[in-house]
Amino acid sequence: MAASEFNQAVLDTVADGIITISGDGRIRSFNKASERIFGYRASEVVGKNVALLMPQSYAMRHDRYLAAYAASGQSKVINERPELEGKRKSGDLFPIEVSVTEVSHAGEPIFVGVIRDITDRKRMDRMKAEFISTVSHELRTPLTSISGALSLMRSNALGGLPPKIEHLVEIALRNCTRLSALVNDLLDIEKLSSGKVTYQMEFWRVEKLVSDAVDDNIGFGETFDVKILAELNGSEHEIYVDRQRFLQILGNFISNAVKFSPKGNSVRLRVSYTNAAARILVIDQGSGIAKEKHDRLFKRFSQVDSSDIRKAGGTGLGLAITKELAEQMGGKTGFDSELGQGSTFWVEFPLVSRDKVAVLKPR
Ligand code: ADP
DSSP: HHHHHHHHHHHHOOOEEEEEETTTBBBEEEEHHHHHOOOOOOOHHHHHHGGGGGHHHHHHHHHHHHHHHHHHHHOBBBBBOOEEEEEEETEEEEEEEEEEEEEEEEEEEEEEEEEEEEEHHHHHHHHHHHHHHHHHHHHHHHHHHHHHHHHHTTTTTTTOOOOOHHHHHHHHHHHHHHHHHHHHHHHHHHHHHHOOOOOEEEEEHHHHHHHHHHHHHHHHHTTTEEEEEEEEEOOOOEEEEEEEHHHHHHHHHHHHHHHHHHHTTTEEEEEEEEEEEEEEEEESSSOOOOGGGGGTTTTTTOOOHHHHHHHOOSHHHHHHHHHHHHHHTTEEEEEEETTTTTTTEEEEEEOOOOGGGGGGOOO
């Protein structure tokens, strides 16, 4: 088999569309997957302008991009993986992911475009988001009513309960709280990925927020016999955040720190300032996290150990939500931890002065 035939055979087995075009935008080759994706035979498109495979609005710009690229070497697509739309022979538009690289052939630039049809992936994403949102809403209503009824029973408003039943009501109520935390996490994740979270950004004194976070979580700490302490020094520095969402971030760090600390221990909150930023640290002396697990931690549904969920409760969504919330408000998150040595989780926001607010709008 000649080398070129061999290469063609390889190209034709690839699942992604691979299209090469010359510097003036004409298609030079079109592999089998491209034929399947776009609905054209290679013989119909080779020699034609690649704009044929794009929606009108983009096709007009593409020639200009090529010309600009030839002049400046700067491209909008090369080395990135943007999501664009492709146009099939039937005229249908569909979502694609494209990456383009440039090679030089006989002194002439050739662009190699790798095209992935992401129609199915998009549809699945949409279905998943709708499913989560429906299920979460449908779960929330009955759950609110169950926990309302149980709270009423426990409150003695209906007369005292026999101790055995009171104990059962406690268990039921605790599990209601867990279930609604899970539903809220699922709703948050869904809203974050579809960009539906709105932020009420305001100036807040960092240390005020930190002491509020401690107050909010002291009760939770008590149930685990873990103290929550703030080490503050009275600084007046301010950050620009949505208060509720910021407290949610610290609340997640604190509740994890509490859950993974031994009884009688303390969790400490501290703020360290640099010129440009305030870093809020939540420090525990609990179990710590093994190095090889570090990469996964801020990903969705990651629990270091599946026994964690039984030991400590939780959904594995908390840190993913935390990271996303912080980033959408212009902050960063991170942690240091060693197995057996405790963990320090932190979130960092730029220090702001009130006249700079315009540049700090959340994404
Ligand atoms: P969950 O809602 O299950 O707590 P998170 O995303 O908040 O989910 O945390 C994911 C996992 O990271 C936890 O299940 C635990 O294994 C680990 N983890 C997080 N914080 C700590 C901590 N302070 N100490 C030890 N392990 C932690």
